[in-house]
Amino acid sequence: MKRRDFIYLTGMGAAASMLPGLPVMGNPIDPAQALERVDVGLKKQLADVALNAARSKGATYTDVRIGRYLNQFVVTRESNVQNIVNTESYGLGIRVISNGSWGFAATDKMDKDSIAKAAETAVAIAKENSRLLTEPVQLAPQKGYGEVSWKTPIEKNGFEVPIKEKVDLLLGVNDAAIKSGANYITSLLFLINEQKYFASTDGSYIDQDAHRIWPAFFITKIDAATGKFETRNTLSAPMGMGYEYLNHRPQDKITGGGGITLYKGRYDMLEDAKAGGAQAGEKLKAKSVEPGKYDLILDPSHLWLTIHESVGHPTELDRVLGYEANFAGTSFLTLDKWESKKFNFGSKIVNFVADKTQVGSLGAIGYDDEGVGCGKWDLIKDGILVNYQTIRDQAHILGLKASQGCCYADNWSSVQFQRMPNVSLQPGKEKKNIDDMIKGVEKGIYIIGDGSFSIDQQRYNFQFGGQLFYEIKNGKIVGMLRDVVYQANTQEFWNSCVEIADSNDYRLGGAFGDGKGQPPQSNSVSHGSSTARFNGINVINTARNIG
C-alpha cells in the first residue's frame, strides 16, 4: 500500500495537501463528464498513428495504451463533507522494442503530431539504451485478437449514483459511529473506472472498462484523562464491483466468533460503523496481551494481507529473477525450489490459485496490459510450489510457450510490468465453520481485520497486526486483547496451517494500493480465503511509553 498517498487523500495526515497537487490521483473533473466515453473508433485511429510512426522509425514490436482513468472520492469526517472530487487522467503511452531494447514514451497531447513524436521518442530511447543490454528482449508469442472488448460485470455504475446519496450514506455512517462511542470518524467512498484501450503490432485492438469500489471508515476513540487512544478501521474490502456492493442483504452476512458480523460479497457500512464505535471503546479497556506462542484463528478480513505479502509477492517471477532487487526486493522462492517440484511451501491442505478471472475481484480483467487473454492457474498445490506469475518477456525463462497475463500499468503514463493477479487460499475440503475451529483451540487469539504489516525484501520474516483481537481459552472466546502483533517466517507459518474452514466461509479481501516498481505504481488485487488456523505462532506485545 502506498501509505502516504492514502494519508494525503483522506486528510488524515499532517501534510494533507490540497487536491490539485496530488500527483498520482489524476485531474479533478465534472461528474457528468466522467460518463462520457471516448469513441472506440477514434481510439483505434490514434493507436494506428502510434503503431505506424514507431514502425517507420525502426521498432520491431510496438504496443499502445490509450487510457482514461477516472476516480471519484467522497470524503467526510464527523458531520462535515471534506472533499468531493472527480479526477480524470487521459493520455497515451507507447512501448516499443528497437535494437532488442525496450523504450517507452507517454503524452497527454492527443493530436496526431504529438502521438507520432512520442512514438519517435520511445524508439530513440530504445536505441540509445540498447548499448546497456546484456541480451535482447525475448517476447513470448501472442496471437492478435482483432477488435474485442471486456467490461466488469457490474449491476450499478457508482459514477451514476448521485453525490447526495453518497454523502447521506457517509454522514449516516459517521453519526452511527459517534452515537456508539467514537470520538472521531473519517469515512470515504472511493470509486475507480479504468477505460483502457490496447493495440499492438500483433493485431489486437482491445477495449476494456474496469470498475472498482471501496467504502471505508476510520474510527478513533480517545480517553482524554490518560491521553490514550485506539482506532478501529472498516471491515469492508475494496471490490471489483459496482455500487451494488453497498446494497447489503441478510444472506451476505456471516456471524463470526464472539457474535461479530462479517461481510461476504456485500457490505453493510452503517452496521459495521455502529459496531466499530463500540469496539473502539472496548479496545481502550482491553487486556494487554501476554507475549508468547499462540494458536491463531485468522479471519479472511485479516488473512488476505498476510497472503498478499507472504504468497503473492514471493511468487512474482520478476522478483525471483532480480528485476525488483533495487526496490521491492527479490524472493526466497528461487527457481531451484520450483524446479525440484518438492519445495514444501506449506502444509498439505495449503493450495493457492492465481486467478485474473474471478468475478467481483479487483484483479479481474479480460486481457492484460500487453494484450494477453487472462486465466487461472495453481501456484501452490498440496503445499508444494508449482508455478509463478509471468509476463511476455519472462515466459521463456520458465519454458512456458505463453505469458500468464500478469502485465499491468497503473496509468497511460506508466510502463507496464509484472503485477500480481488475485492470489487466493482455497477453502478446506471438510465441512467446518468458524465456531468449530475456535472450539478446538486451547490457547489462542482470533484476529479480525487488517492492521500494521511489514515483511522483508525476500519475504521470509513478517509481522502483522489487526483490528480486533479476541483471546481464546479452552475453546471459548474470553475477552478482547490489545497491543497484539504476530511475527513468523513464511514457510514455517504456512506449514503451521492445520485447519481451513469450508467454502461457505470463503471471502475476498484486497487493496487498491499494492505498490511496486520504480517509479512506484499501484495495483489493485484481491485475496480470498476462508478462516484458517495456524498453530504455535509467536505473538509480541507492542505497548510502549514515550514519556
Add this chain to the structure above:
Amino acid sequence: MALLTKEEVQALLKKVLSYSKADECEVNLNGTDSANIRYARNSVSTSAKVSQTQLAVSSAFGKKLGIATINEFDDASLEKVVRRSEELAQLAPENPEHVSFLGPQKYDEAITYVPETANITPRLRSDLVAESLKVARDGKAVAAGFLEDNNGYSAMMNSKGLFAYNTSTNTNFSITVRTEDGRGSGYATRGYNDVRKLDTKRATQIATEKALKSADAKAIEPGKYTVILEPAAVAVLLENVFFRLDARQADEGRSFLSKAGGGSRLGEKLVDERVNIYSDPLNPELPTSTWSGDGRPQEKVSWIEKGVIKNLSYSRYWAEKKGVKAVPGPDAAIMEGGTKSLEELIAGTKKGVLVTRLWYIRDVDPQSLLLTGLTRDGTFYIENGKIQYPIKNFRFNESPIIMLNNLEELGKVERTVSVESNQNYLLPPLKVRDFTFSSLSDAV
C-alpha cells in the same frame, strides 16, 4: 506543451481568471518533463520519458467549493473549465471548514532550478548508467538501479491577487548490488537538484563494496543493541516525525504529540537536547519551493529545538480556530549533526551494529509512534572500533521518539533519499543505544 516561462504563465492564468463569475477563483498550473532508466541483472530493463501539464480551477461561492481541471489550453477550453468548476461548486454541500483564498503574498526567490539538470540528454542518462554497470560487472557482482530526473514548473494565481511561480529540477539515483551467488547485497542512494553532483560510479562502488563484504553473514541474537544508522536509515525513521507534526491531530488527542488531560505537547522537551530539526526552503544543499500548495509562504521553521517541540503545522482552518499563525507543514527536513564521519563514529564504538538502510517501515502504534521494519543491504557487527563481520538482517520494533532519547552521537550531515517516500533530507548518521531488534530475518 513546452515548459512555460513566468510571463507566459502569468498571462495564461490572468486569462483563466477573467472568465470567473464565482465569489472567489483560484488556478493552479503544473507542467513536468520526467525521464528515467531502470536496470537489473546488469542490463537495462525499462526506460521512459513522460510529459504532462495540468490546469486546476477552484471556484468558491461562500463556503461551497468546486474543482475542475483540463489539459487543453485554447480559449474555449479555458472558459469551459471555469464554468465546470462553478457548476460543481453550486452542487457541493457547504463545508464549514472552508477558508477564503489567500490574498497577495511575498515569496523568496526559489533556488530549486538547475539548467544542467533540465537539459539532461538521453546520452548523459545512458552514460551515467553505463558507468554504474561497469563498476558492478568489474566487481563480478550484479547491479539493479534506477536513475530519474524531473524538470518542471508550478504556478498559482487567484482572484484576490495572489501569484506564485516556481521552477525546479531534481535527480534521484539508487543502486543495489548483489553478489552473483546472492549471499551479499549492498545499497547506496543519492538525490540532487543539480545532476553535476551525481556520481553514479562512486555510489555503485560503495554498494558493490558493501555487497562483497556482507556475504557470509553470521546470525547474532536479537535484542537491544547500540546501532549506527547511516543517513538513509535515519531518513525512513525520522520522516514519520516530520510528517506528523500536525497540530489538529495533536489537539484532538490522537497523536504521539497529544497530552494526557488534553492539548498538545507543543513547547515540551520530548527528545535529547542535541536534537535540532528544521526546514529551510533556501538551504543551498536542499532547496525546496518557497510556497506551499495553497499559496502560503514556506519559510525557515524550527520544528524541534534542543529537544523541545518548537512548532506544529496548521491547516488554515485550524490556525484560524486556534488564533495562531498557519504554519504549513515542511516540504523537506534538516537535522543538525556533528563533525564526525561515519568511519569516526564506528571507530568510537565498543560494540554495536552498523545499519546501511531500513526497509518496509510501517506504524505499529500511533500512540507511541512505534514503527517496525527490517535492516537490509549491509548490516555489520562492530567491536572495538572496527567492523568485525557481516550479520544477518533483523526486524526492529522501535519508536523514533525513544530512539532520539537514546542518542549517543550525531555524525556529519549529508543529503539522502528516503526509499519509502522518495523525499530528500539533510541528515546525520546517528549512533543510538538500546535500539530494539525483535527477530532475525533470513533475507539477503
